[in-house]
Amino acid sequence: MRRPEHTLTFRPRLALADESLRPTRAEIDLDAIAHNLAVLKTLAAPAKVLAVVKADAYGHGVVPVAARLEEDGVDGFGVALAEEGLELREAGIRAPILVLNGVYGGAHLDVLEAGLVPVVYDLAQIEAFDRAAPDRPFRVHVKIDTGMSRLGVPLRELDRFLDGLERFPRCVVSGLMTHLSSADTDTRETSEQIKRFDEVIAKLRARGHRPDVVHAANTAATLAHPEGRYDMVRPGGALYGISFGMPQGAELRPALRLRTEIIALRDLEEGDTVGYDCTYRCARPTRVATVPMGYGDGLLRELSNRGSMLVRATRCPILGRVSMDLTMIDVSHVEDAAIGDEVVILGSQSHGDRSARIEADEIAKLAGTIAYDVMTSVSRRVPRSYG
Template sequence: MSLRPTWAEISLPRLRRNYALLRAAAPGVELMAVVKANAYGHNAALCAPALVESGARWLGVTCLDEGIAVRQACPDARVLLMSGIWQGEAEAAIEHGLTPVVWETAHLAEIKEAAAQRGIASFAVHVEIDSGMSRQGVRLDRIEAFAAALARTPHIHVEGVMTHFHSPEVLDDPATARQLENFDQALARLAAAGVTPSIVHAGNSATALTPAMTRAIAALGNKHGAAAMVRPGLSLYGYAPRFSGEGAAAENTELQPVLAWKTRVISLRTIEPGETAGYNATFHAEKPTRLALLPVGYADGLNRLLSNRGAVLIRGQRAPIAGRVSMDLTIVDVTDIDGVKLGDEAVILGEQRAERSWARITADELAAIEGTIPYEVLCAIGPRVPRRIAEDENGDA
């Protein structure tokens, strides 16, 4: 157990409420709860069971190692390996009851050999279609050839067929409509070749929060005699995608961030006008300046681009980062915050209340400063930051 005073708190009540909000926003489709990348940095061992308890039957992970860890936490859930399998992984996928996505004939050969060795007559997979993202999936001009390869692999049962949209948050982008058409065409061509899945799925958080898209996917499933599913990730953890284009939806303010990242003041000092702080002396005091030292740095995931630009919350007020974020330590300016003392809580991400003030820093805010997306901010929080269940059972802001 780490005694270092830097940690992240995970609010399971908020996670459950976010799932319920998405469930209500996407009628007619099932939700696969995406818990890859250690639940977007939130700790899959904590989050996956809470999502299953909330009604999620399917959990999405990236790879075999993630799948095994989630299987240990959720023995009865369906777990999809969204980035497929690599050489030698099929046997472990079968052993742990994981469902791989396939799109290469090499995947089929790996599964066929492992299933035959284990005497398994039918092992479920999901086939991915490349409807226009050109990342992974069977290209449209290879549908029939891949279906023929499936027919030569009797150990494999195609339970699901999926695709991935490249710009679902751009609501007036005709590319998403074209991708849906391509997916529809692929399903029809697979059916003609005798491949009839019981599940079709596509889309992410943006899809789940766009009623027209969830209706389209539900209709596609109905057309092909299959259940429909979408795969939200980021929104489960309290952040809505940044929609754009004509008819863009307003940000869903009901979603609440699940993770709060905190540390404590471990040292205080005052520097005089003209003195500097941090590596390369990028902070210069213009007046007597009170500095607080925090035991957190870029090795924990606090991006160096926040140097002299970001802030933390102390006593419900913003304390600007003073100088460079270093590997293990960060200095903040608390000159204008009364009464700061050793041991005071500093919030890097999350909310903080004080006697007369309340403030919040979100992953969206940090992403804007860093020139990135909130996904990266959350996933970058390092493994030496322990994740703990928040003491506040209500998880309210």
């Protein structure tokens, strides 16, 4: 039986003018991202900086972000998937691109022809590239599992892997890498992983491999573990302003602001309820504003009755359950709150001489998750605007 054909697409088609769309927007500050790259370059020098832009640049929109980083002299990009790398090539990005999670399916030749460099961690993957390109050398980065137990050649299998590698003389190990599991939380585990990795580097060199780059450091290691920077660092979060509260990241600037506008207002009385399942009951007369953003846009549902938003630089608690497209907030204490007022979900807002801000980290803590989850959750129906 033939399977139905599906078309995959990553891009919404917007037929309406900007001003006719819902006012919910993700505003991306490309200058902040460029500033963060400059901070990281200075910190990591002489190590190179590979910008991790997987998952649509952590929700910031990969093509504009990568274009700006390339313009500002980034040394390369890290993506999780081959298709993310191909999207960058289609958009005209020419810098080196490393496919961090390896290549699935049958795209090996496409990957090599697009000049993407795959990460490999087992011999079957190397064999697949060898078969796809029978008449030329191909470059790979070999990933070693030093304690993350996710991807990478396990240390116990390293000798067998290195023996097997000798069957593929056209495979050039141009990079050697590992990934750190706890660089933001556990210094001892990080040092252990780095020690294990150093032993692997020595072993590879003893077998005659001369990788151009050795790399291990994500954001937290780039900031706080200089011994893990090697020849290249691979920060993602730091580019978007995440520093895990580390002093070395104090200069990083957040790049994402989520904003919308009040679309409805009502005055409730004591005892009235708000939202699905009546989880909020007014204890007093309450002015409630409806905001056109919900969990279908990436506003985490865990923020129900917990989070807040800014109106006129004043914090307004979320009342009741976040629903798919809409959320209610308490604006009783906001003087003159009106339909059309700007509402900030993430980022800063000024009003008169006041200003306030809500950080991704604050939202994450309330929702029991991490800032990366907050950023990558912003769904594709929220238009990104770049400044």
